[in-house]
Amino acid sequence: MGTDRMKKICIVGASGKLGQYMVRHALERGYEVVGVCRESSVPKLAAFEGRITVVPGPTNDPEVIRKAVAGCDGVLTVLAPWGVRQYSSGTAQAVLDHARPGARLVFSCGWHITRDGKDKYSRLFTAGVRIAAVLAKLVRAAEIDDQVEACRRIFASDTRWTVVRGSSLEEGESQGLPVWSRHVGDPVLASNLTRRVDFALFMVEALTDDTLVQEAPAIVGRRTPSAVAHA
Ligand SMILES: NC(=O)c1ccc[n+]([C@@H]2O[C@H](COP(=O)([O-])OP(=O)(O)OC[C@H]3O[C@@H](n4cnc5c(N)ncnc54)[C@H](OP(=O)(O)O)[C@@H]3O)[C@@H](O)[C@H]2O)c1
Numbered sequence: 575m576g577t578d579r580m581k582k583i584c585i586v587g588a589s590g591k592l593g594q595y596m597v598r599h600a601l602e603r604g605y606e607v608v609g610v611c612r613e614s615s616v617p618k619l620a621a622f623e624g625r626i627t628v629v630p631g632p633t634n635d636p637e638v639i640r641k642a643v644a645g646c647d648g649v650l651t652v653l654a655p656w657g658v659r660q661y662s663s664g665t666a667q668a669v670l671d672h673a674r675p676g677a678r679l680v681f682s683c684g685w686h687i688t689r690d691g692k693d694k695y696s697r698l699f700t701a702g703v704r705i706a707a708v709l710a711k712l713v714r715a716a717e718i719d720d721q722v723e724a725c726r727r728i729f730a731s732d733t734r735w736t737v738v739r740g741s742s743l744e745e746g747e748s749q750g751l752p753v754w755s756r757h758v759g760d761p762v763l764a765s766n767l768t769r770r771v772d773f774a775l776f777m778v779e780a781l782t783d784d785t786l787v788q789e790a791p792a793i794v795g796r797r798t799p800s801a802v803a804h805a
Pocket residue numbers: 586587588589590591592593611612614615618652653654656657661682683684685739740741742743770
């Protein structure tokens with residue numbers, strides 16, 4: 575789909591850090607933006623008042639999503655595994671069910687998600703994810719397994735999806751569009767660092783990049799040593 579056909583988009587999880595960067599990039603491109611966030615987080619979008627439409631509510635509520643994605647050409651979804659009530663998979667399912675047929679659907683997650691099992695993780699990374707998953711579930715803060723389930727459903731769908739797998743993130747000024755590879759473990763990704771503003775840029779650019787349809791790119795900052803070395 576060319577940029578000219580991408581007019582109205584929905585950002586699910588608009589009030590978070592990644593979400594707010596995506597709102598900025600989308601407005602810069604002249605898109606009409608509908609943002610979804612929890613009712614208590616609406617004030618976090620005050621800077622965009624009058625420029626975006628906000629649909630308040632839980633992102634895993636099918637009715638909230640149905641209303642928000644109506645008429646949208648693309649949907650950007652922040653998959654967050656918070657809580658222990660299938661928040662990620664509920665959010666993904668609602669988007670898959672209610673976005674209009676043919677809409678571009680772009681989801682965010684981390685490197686720990688694997689599409690084909692061919693990613694190569696360091697022992698440290700795997701142990702870190704396992705420990706974080708157990709601890710987070712123990713204190714009922716997050717359900718990393720549910721983000722895995724969300725992505726399993728997306729990968730199995732015949733929609734025009736992209737799952738963007740983010741490396742470790744940092745704040746800072748944009749360094750431009752991150753580079754990507756199909757598999758974690760590919761040398762270009764070794765630096766494992768991306769600016770959050772550029773993660774958001776990649777998500778928004780993916781809306782109009784048909785080469786990313788049904789791909790799960792793992793990204794890294796374009797000025798990181800590994801990206802520069804393999805340019
Ligand atoms: N953080 C990392 O190092 C990292 C690394 C790789 C990939 N990623 C991926 O990047 C994306 C954004 O992550 P982020 O860490 O940068 O966070 P973020 O952009 O701040 O997004 C967090 C999202 O989760 C929502 N949220 C927070 N607590 C919640 C709760 N208790 N119940 C429901 N929703 C809640 C936030 O909404 P409110 O505004 O309402 O709080 C926001 O939409 C995610 O898909 C993540 O998997 C992150």
